[in-house]
Amino acid sequence: MRIAMVSEHASPLAVLGGVDAGGQNVHVAELSAALVRRGHDVVVYTRRDDAGLSDRAVMPSGVTVVHVAAGPAEHVPKDELLPHMAALADGLEQAWLADRPDVVHAHFWMSGVASLDAARRPSVRDAGQGRTVPVVQTFHALGHVKRRHQGLLDTSPPERAQLEPQVGRTVDTVIATCSDEVFELRGIGVGADRIDVAPCGVDTALFTPEGPQEARRRPTRIATVGRLVTRKGHGTAISALARLVDEGRDVELLVVGGPPRERLAEDETYRALAALADELGVRDRVEFRGQVPQAELPTVLRSLDALVCAPWYEPFGIVPLEAMACGVPVVAASVGGLIDTVVDGRTGRLVPPRDPEAVAGALGVLLDSPATAAQYGREGRRRARSRYSWDRVAAGTDRSYQSTVARTRAAGPAGRTDHTDRTDFASTKGATL
Numbered sequence: 001m002r003i004a005m006v007s008e009h010a011s012p013l014a015v016l017g018g019v020d021a022g023g024q025n026v027h028v029a030e031l032s033a034a035l036v037r038r039g040h041d042v043v044v045y046t047r048r049d050d051a052g053l054s055d056r057a058v059m060p061s062g063v064t065v066v067h068v069a070a071g072p073a074e075h076v077p078k079d080e081l082l083p084h085m086a087a088l089a090d091g092l093e094q095a096w097l098a099d100r101p102d103v104v105h106a107h108f109w110m111s112g113v114a115s116l117d118a119a120r121r122p123s124v125r126d127a128g129q130g131r132t133v134p135v136v137q138t139f140h141a142l143g144h145v146k147r148r149h150q151g152l153l154d155t156s157p158p159e160r161a162q163l164e165p166q167v168g169r170t171v172d173t174v175i176a177t178c179s180d181e182v183f184e185l186r187g188i189g190v191g192a193d194r195i196d197v198a199p200c201g202v203d204t205a206l207f208t209p210e211g212p213q214e215a216r217r218r219p220t221r222i223a224t225v226g227r228l229v230t231r232k233g234h235g236t237a238i239s240a241l242a243r244l245v246d247e248g249r250d251v252e253l254l255v256v257g258g259p260p261r262e263r264l265a266e267d268e269t270y271r272a273l274a275a276l277a278d279e280l281g282v283r284d285r286v287e288f289r290g291q292v293p294q295a296e297l298p299t300v301l302r303s304l305d306a307l308v309c310a311p312w313y314e315p316f317g318i319v320p321l322e323a324m325a326c327g328v329p330v331v332a333a334s335v336g337g338l339i340d341t342v343v344d345g346r347t348g349r350l351v352p353p354r355d356p357e358a359v360a361g362a363l364g365v366l367l368d369s370p371a372t373a374a375q376y377g378r379e380g381r382r383r384a385r386s387r388y389s390w391d392r393v394a395a396g397t398d399r400s401y402q403s404t405v406a407r408t409r410a411a412g413p414a415g416r417t418d419h420t421d422r423t424d425f426a427s428t429k430g431a432t433l
């Protein structure tokens with residue numbers, strides 16, 4: 001199959017850990033590589049965010065990356081990218097006229113906007129004898145969930161509230177990454193018959209229990225890993241650390257993620273977290289590591305007694321899987337994808353979100369019982385390997401593509417017959433025709 005991945009802000013070639021570079025980049029890179037291993041031809045279309053990038057690059061995995069001109073050739077925060085989606089659609093239209101995909105897989109709501117716009121253009125239909133190209137969508141995050149948890153802190157453009165559900169109702173298939181997302185999608189009107197579930201995965205060859213681990217500074221070590229954004233809950237981990245220290249434990253906390261270490265001081269979230277650690281009297285026990293290359297993360301993860309993953313909400317969350325694959329127990333907030341990946345009392349503990357006391361309580365029990373911690377670690381490793389390898393994820397995604405293509409072919413040149421939504425995605429303003 002010829003598969004076009006569209007990932008407007010998240011390039012598979014990006015350095016991870018920055019504000020807008022995390023799970024989606026990993027997902028697109030690893031899923032695409034695994035689909036190439038299954039014999040498919042995969043091209044990833046992403047926005048050119050650096051003038052020095054070549055038009056086309058082939059990754060060692062065999063995945064082709066095409067940089068499409070859409071807005072300035074420099075980093076633009078993803079919440080400011082909507083006005084450039086029409087230009088992205090122009091680039092997709094040109095590319096698809098020359099090299100027509102069998103299926104498009106759009107990542108994040110704005111890629112859905114650009115993909116639907118391009119796929120429905122008369123030139124693309126005409127080139128396919130009146131057929132549109134089927135569009136499969138993975139949201140990675142949902143705006144109404146973000147708004148629910150972040151309120152006024154949410155910097156998404158206001159158009160998202162209307163456009164995102166319309167993308168969900170218009171595409172041929174939505175792939176949810178966890179069961180919680182299925183309920184959220186149903187809530188915005190996506191039909192159950194068009195939702196498939198395929199989780200994110202983990203590189204089980206890189207993330208292993210065996211291998212080097214870095215030295216600790218204190219007898220007990222925990223960490224929180226992820227982009228330095230407030231909703232990731234690094235602050236909850238710091239508050240939990242303070243409680244453990246109050247109980248007399250000699251613990252250190254690593255905070256991994258954000259800009260490179262030498263530029264941390266410029267980061268607002270870093271400054272707020274450092275101030276919190278100061279205020280709680282644990283600043284000397286918290287090490288802000290900044291961005292760590294993913295290849296070095298296993299060395300960090302293996303040095304831990306436990307990983308804390310305490311986001312306010314989490315569309316999926318690859319980091320806990322990475323810890324599990326390394327045989328490290330996880331204490332996680334019971335939100336979003338973490339409810340599926342972390343099994344309470346088997347691979348770690350699930351606790352309520354934004355509850356440092358609960359995190360500290362679960363960690364305390366684990367730290368007091370190394371045998372339980374080791375057992376959770378073994379179970380976590382088993383679970384990550386058996387259910388979340390990228391090859392398994394790609395097999396499920398492949399099934400979804402095949403059934404989408406079969407369904408749209410059966411519907412004839414008009415494509416879906418049940419379209420109730422007639423949004424003009426080309427306007428990117430959500431105007432309904």
Ligand code: UDP
Nearest residue numbers: 016017022023024257291292294317318319
């Ligand atoms: N990551 C990394 N270095 C860092 C911080 C994060 O390589 O300093 C990687 C991490 O290993 C994971 C991804 O970025 O693969 C984060 O994905 P996750 O789904 O946990 O969070 P998201 O960024 O999607 O919210």
